[in-house]
Amino acid sequence: AQRVTQPEKLLSVFKGAPVELKCNYSYSGSPELFWYVQYSRQRLQLLLRHISRESIKGFTADLNKGETSFHLKKPFAQEEDSAMYYCALRIDSWGKLQFGAGTQVVVTP
């Protein structure tokens, strides 16, 4: 069965420090992975998708099929990065997503 694991419930980092959010998945097919973010009092929104291989707000994520991982990284965390982050795996052609449990990131000055 498909599964998405985010091992950290809470990640507390200092402003300017690097931050890495871990995501591991299990899926028998060719995976499509996403990171969604929810800032305080805002709706959940797409941050980035592995297919586009782009950097959004300084974040990058590389799909590692060998390690079945899609970790999210940013070299210098900012206070505005404080949010809940969800890793998600597309599980069928209709676009259904399997979400991880989420990681709360707190960036302190």
Next chain:
Amino acid sequence: DVKVTQSSRYLVKRTGEKVFLECVQDMDHENMFWYRQDPGLGLRLIYFSYDVKMKEKGDIPEGYSVSREKKERFSLILESASTNQTSMYLCASSGQDEQFFGPGTRLTVL
């Protein structure tokens, strides 16, 4: 601007009441979803609809039903609300790729 709206931000109901949560999207999307969001559990799919009058159970459909009579509207129904259905409910819609989410409805069942 993409828009998914939900009928209520906050809702308080009593055990046994029938509850309707409404979701409307203006993007002409085929697919719509209902999730519940709980701390430590992430988002779990309740129901999914890929067309008008078409629906499919998600991971946790027990105690819920849905209705999709028009393309833009997807309703979640709690036939007889129970305290363990106290949660944040998120609606989403999608075309081929990205899911767009509504602001959520925080439901409390007393």
